Amino acid sequence: MINPFVFIALPMGMAFLIALIGHQYKKSPDFLANLTMGILFILSAICYGKSTIYYIGNWSPSIGIPLVLDGLSGLMLIIINFIGFMSAIFSIQYIEKFYTSKLRYYGLFLLTIAGLNGIVLSGDIFSIYVFLELASISSYALVGFGCGAEELEAAFKYLIMGTIASFFILLGIALLYGATGNLNLAAIANVVQSQGFSDPIKIAFIFLISGFFIKAASIPFHSWLPDAHSSAPSSISAILSGIVVKITGIYCIIRLVYNVFGATVLISHILLYIGLISIILAGIMAFMQTNIKRTFAYSTISQLGYVFFALGIGTPLAIFGAMFQLFNHAIFKPLLFLNSGSVDYQTGEKVINKMGKLNEKMPVTSTSTLIGSLSISGIPPFNGFWSKLIIIIAAVQANLIGPAIWAIIGSILTLSYYSKVLKCCFFGKGAQFNEEKWKSFREVPGLMLIPVITLAFMCIIGGIFIIHGYNGFFGRPVKDIINGPLWYIQSVFGSYK
């Protein structure tokens, strides 16, 4: 069985190595980073569905730090390393064209991946905080990587909001430690189970959850996300929207709510309503944008609203829908961001109105954008349709007819702003379309098309994961979530010898 520590140590070590030898050998950052991501992706695919716990230093879980690889972590690992791999392939030529200093880019990239893998694997709340900071600090630097005025401004905004969130989380951890005397998630869950949801624990929980909501950019705390995700290099936008927001925000919330504290009615309602508000408000804001990447960024908030909505419903079918939607969003949002990078690569444009008729010059990019857009708007037979369908069925089953209709309206809204993007950029003309410039456009190089085609293919066949419902591909993660705290305590403490 693979030692889960590899997922943290390998990218970290490679980042050091790249920083060391990147100056002498100019091609080594590309090669090493892609090799690392490829290995990590294969390893995460092998690990999926298995569960193992690695006790670092062989200390018992309450005094040491266990690395817990269960179904939920396994799913997240696949998402992280797959999207990381795709984005790393795309970066080779994209970063070469626009930016200098590739070794620092790949160093920060691998450290982000190491941080995210650490968050997912760690079974200890303080080391989750440490890895959260690792992932966040690397992504602050990556957002400002272009060093232009806008990039730096966005990076600073992101840094300040992220730091406030981190301090809230640290304060929450301190208060939680003061109430339970432990930092291990399973041990905390044990104390919470025996002592009940007492006042100090409740207060600590509120700080933790508000910090993670800022990291997840749900509606009242969303202001940093559109700036950061639209200013970053496109390969980094794909990482940020595709995985960083999900892992640092949603994964931590799921782990805390379902496996540590236990989902109460109040928490479920908070998740439900934050999700519902995010779906519509962020959708309306996305409709008003003129920059292609800002549209996609607001769309991230809106689509992740569905995940919160489904988590708030809380039935097994809804949890399955949440996991499926999260997985699908990690497929089509990076696809769209990478395509916006391809468009930027050829045309140097990000404003929707100035583009047009790209389907004649860039057929692969336009087709894959079409697939991604139809998929995210929930058109059958693409994968986004099935996940939204499941969420809506789950809502109807739970007697939430109003919210279900609300979610359908959100889906129609999504279709409307994506058709605006498609019409202005790819299959029609914007208002300020420039015919002269248009004639010189070509399709992007083949290496940039590999990840795009792979992701588009995943969008088309993604519907097959629905087979067997919540006993199929997503069976393990869904089971791990609904089994609740007692199962988590048992699995962490039970296997220690």
Added chain:
Amino acid sequence: MIYALAITVFMVGLYAVCCKKNIIKIIQGVIIMEYALNFFIILLGYRKGGIAPIINKITDMHTFAAQSVDPLPQAIVFISILIGLGLLALMVALAIRLYERYGTFDITEMKKLKG
């Protein structure tokens, strides 16, 4: 009372981050928040009349375990101080570059992003 005072210092830092428009003041606010949080965590682990968690030859183990302050919050603060140093370096680098680009530290004049 003593916890509330530490939290008050934290709130002063948060106030600076939220309300000041100068980048240097915002960075100082972040540093103040960090100091206050570290102090708060150490306060949580203090035992009345406690000794430092370092074993010397004179004390025997039972009295040591009964008298020492809580070592785990100190370990947390150790890591948290290191992280704070890294964060500060990045913040200051961003501030220097922002000053080069805009010629000012005033964030209300940095409005190139819209929407």
Added chain:
Amino acid sequence: MISITIEIFLIFMLIGALIAVEITDLLYSVISIGAIGFFSSIGFLLLGAPDIAIIQMVVETLSLIILVRATIRKDIHTISGDREFFGLLSTVAILFFFFLYIFKATQTYPVFGNPVMSRISDSASNIYLAKGLKQTGSPDIVSAIVFNYRFLDVLGANAVIFAAFLGALAILRQKAKKKQ
């Protein structure tokens, strides 16, 4: 006795924080930050955390050097001004209610000087104190925890510092974008 001393220290820190936030002269505000760090370092010493006091001193010196490098420029000495009045008012109001909430929260905690490990017998710290020397061989329990029991955290923190300095170098490089 100790609680009164610590309270006095905290009040000094509070005054230092207020001065640092409100004064317009940049150099003085940086020095006030240094004063806060100094008081908290002495406070750590009184609270039985000598390791942390030392590391706080070292890191604070470094931070001050970095801050002075960033702030003290030939063309700018003083800064002034808050944001617009109504925005300021609403933010302060929100912060005040938030503060009241935390204040109430700290009231539910046990009094100062009564750590959680004396209330919960199977908490991790009791094991560290009782068995730390035997299991790790280090008489300093804090370094035993940091470098042995919770080694992953130190690895993570080192990676954070590495990432931050790599990021700072990336941000500070002069030619970032290639010409089209």
